[in-house]
Amino acid sequence: MLFNFYKKEISRKKIEYLGFNIKKIRSRKKFIIIKDEKNIEYKAKKVILAAGPETFNLLDKKYNLLNIFQGVGIALETNSQKRKKKEFKDYFVRTVSSIGTGCGFHFLQRDNQNAYVGAGNYLVSINKKSQNRLETAYWLTKFYKKLVTSRKFYKDHFDIVKGSRARAIDDFAMIGELKKEKRIFIATGLGRTGVSISPKISNYIYLWHQGKKNKVLKFFAPDRKPNSFGTISEAKSYYIESIYSALKIHEMIKNDSDKLKKKLALQFDKKIKALNKKFRNYKTTLNPNFYHLI
Numbered sequence: 001m002l003f004n005f006y007k008k009e010i011s012r013k014k015i016e017y018l019g020f021n022i023k024k025i026r027s028r029k030k031f032i033i034i035k036d037e038k039n040i041e042y043k044a045k046k047v048i049l050a051a052g053p054e055t056f057n058l059l060d061k062k063y064n065l066l067n068i069f070q071g072v073g074i075a076l077e078t079n080s081q082k083r084k085k086k087e088f089k090d091y092f093v094r095t096v097s098s099i100g101t102g103c104g105f106h107f108l109q110r111d112n113q114n115a116y117v118g119a120g121n122y123l124v125s126i127n128k129k130s131q132n133r134l135e136t137a138y139w140l141t142k143f144y145k146k147l148v149t150s151r152k153f154y155k156d157h158f159d160i161v162k163g164s165r166a167r168a169i170d171d172f173a174m175i176g177e178l179k180k181e182k183r184i185f186i187a188t189g190l191g192r193t194g195v196s197i198s199p200k201i202s203n204y205i206y207l208w209h210q211g212k213k214n215k216v217l218k219f220f221a222p223d224r225k226p227n228s229f230g231t232i233s234e235a236k237s238y239y240i241e242s243i244y245s246a247l248k249i250h251e252m253i254k255n256d257s258d259k260l261k262k263k264l265a266l267q268f269d270k271k272i273k274a275l276n277k278k279f280r281n282y283k284t285t286l287n288p289n290f291y292h293l294i
């Protein structure tokens with residue numbers, strides 16, 4: 001119902017909603033051409049392109065869009081819980097990893113019956129099919145049993161929900177017009193913050209539509225060179241801590257281990273050496289979250 005209202009509203013403003021799969025978007029002198037999956041072409045004066053990780057595939061390489069990866073997120077939805085009395089709150093979070101790569105357990109009561117239990121995260125390239133990961137389902141149900149339900153057996157029923165979080169190679173959002181085509185506005189790479197920051201992005205789109213410049217967006221330009229992570233030693237300690245905490249939250253290490261941290265440090269040095277060989281003269285420190293995918 002809300003969407004119907006929205007469609008009516010935008011058509012009043014002469015913006016057309018095209019509810020189908022887009023194959024390619026390219027620019028011509030007078031118009032932007034949008035080609036759908038049946039190869040039918042549509043013309044537009046301006047385009048807002050916000051197709052999650054797929055954004056990368058819809059544009060020609062000549063626009064130099066930053067590389068995008070997908071962070072696959074898996075969560076559970078339940079409608080038949082019997083909750084632990086002591087422990088229970090409407091919303092709570094348990095995590096040891098608040099940083100980039102990590103999964104984190106959170107529980108959200110939607111109403112008397114329904115609850116959301118999230119969420120895992122693993123990274124793949126955009127052209128890989130995202131699938132439900134057994135380890136995540138196992139880990140979420142394990143924590144659910146530990147923290148939420150009072151049932152001895154898993155009588156609780158779940159649906160598994162999956163989504164893809166678009167993540168730019170430097171892990172900052174990609175928001176703004178293209179340098180080579182100012183009539184196309186990109187909004188993607190929002191990772192795990194897209195819902196929270198969408199009102200702000202709407203404001204930016206509104207300003208762009210009015211032809212106003214926005215200095216803030218330079219940092220987030222979709223066709224920028226990757227923003228630096230920081231110093232190499234900052235990247236190294238992040239690399240060690242994020243992998244270590246991911247192993248910890250999945251209970252793959254029981255006791256703290258300096259030996260493992262040393263092993264991860266050596267692994268980092270090896271990876272940096274390989275990256276330096278691959279990207280000669282590259283000055284920016286790349287984000288360690290993506291070293292295994294570059």
Ligand SMILES: Cc1cc2nc3c(=O)[nH]c(=O)nc-3n(C[C@H](O)[C@H](O)[C@H](O)COP(=O)(O)OP(=O)(O)OC[C@H]3O[C@@H](n4cnc5c(N)ncnc54)[C@H](O)[C@@H]3O)c2cc1C
Nearest residue numbers: 020021022051052054073119163190191192193194195196
């Ligand atoms: C499990 C999970 C939990 C999350 N929790 C939070 C949270 O608590 N808070 C928060 O702020 N964010 C959260 N996020 C992140 C948030 O969902 C994303 O940042 C946000 O959805 C990104 O919005 P988007 O519009 O850029 O992309 P998407 O929501 O991915 O939307 C892209 C749309 O483009 C469409 N599309 C793709 N290709 C084409 C094509 N060729 N033609 C036509 N349409 C196409 C897709 O069908 C989709 O509808 C979570 C994500 C996941 C996966």
